[in-house]
Amino acid sequence: MIDENLIQEYRLKLSLNPTLYELQLEEKLLRWQIKYEKQKPIIANNKLYFLDFYLPQFKTYIEVDGKYHNTSKQYTKDCKRSKNITTENDFTELRLPNDRIKSISKSDLLQLLNNPSPIPTTPQKHTKKRKSNRKLDRKSTRLN
Secondary structure, three states: OOOHHHHHHHHHHHHHOOOHHHHHHHHHHHHOOOOOEEEEEEEEOOEEEEEEEEEOOOOEEEEEEOHHHHOHHHHHHHHHHHHHHHHHHOOEEEEEEHHHHHHOOHHHHHHHHHOOOOOOOOOOOOOOOOOOOOOOOOOEEEOO
């Protein structure tokens, strides 16, 4: 079992050192009055994960992705992590790249939260966002 004090200590460290884009998203969530938990710790598949932003109203968590998430190696890690978290916790994942954080509107975010679409099986750069009303089999959404 993982020591609860260590979990909270690491969560505090993550919360006090956000990226610029995590700060921007947090400001928007506050302004739009969307409730969230920052750096929510969860255990899935016997591993500890911290969710950038968990939105309990939507049972969805948002991960803010920097450029390194576009590499094949990181994408594979992200997929494994996503599968563990979404399967064991019945959450939906929404991955937003840094550049999308800057431009996302409240209506765009709410649409994504209410109508997530499946993620592609391989990382794709510079692709247009697909609109889909299909149910998720992987319960994860990645925007590129």
